[in-house]
Amino acid sequence: MNRSQLETFLRQYHREAFLWARQCCGFDGELAKDVIQQVYLKVLEGKAKLKAEDHPKTWLFSVIRFTAMDELRTKGKWLTVEIEEDMAWESEPTETESHEDLIRRLPKMQQEVLLMVFYHDMTLEEAAKVLQLHIGTVRTHYDRGKKKLKEWIMDRNRKCGSEDTVSGKRMD
Helix, strand or coil: CCHHHHHHHHHHCHHHHHHHHHHHCCCCHHHHHHHHHHHHHHHHCCCCCCCCCCCHHHHHHHHHHHHHHHHHHHCCCCCCHHHHHHHHCCCCCCCCCCHHHHHHHCCHHHHHHHHHHHHCCCCHHHHHHHHCCCHHHHHHHHHHHHHHHHHHHHHHHHHHCCCCCECCECCC
């Protein structure tokens, strides 16, 4: 892609890119703005290059993810997956938590996979490319995350005596 095409592409995906950056930065909007700015500089200066033009959105999300990880690491906010998994299961969710809050309780990889699939309309194959994981690993995180969310929502519904859906998408 030439510079003009890159600029058009970045404008086209800016909103989704910012939302993904925000999610990768633990929902810290200011940090996400810094990450997006760094990503755009990397892309426009040629430090991050799109090798195959068949999946530019997947490529952009990968650049954002790894730039966010670097930023979180330098700011001392990055935790290992094992620590986060332990933290995620320490307490049961409260009845007042939103679906987005429930997603944040999941281990990091499950969060990322579910956010890509449900909020960014990516396939599991695209999510695997962004996360640089084997498709089977991504499917496992996807299934475990869905099951845990469904369990939490069903428990909350039983306690409240109401029925609910998650963002209009089926959880089974």
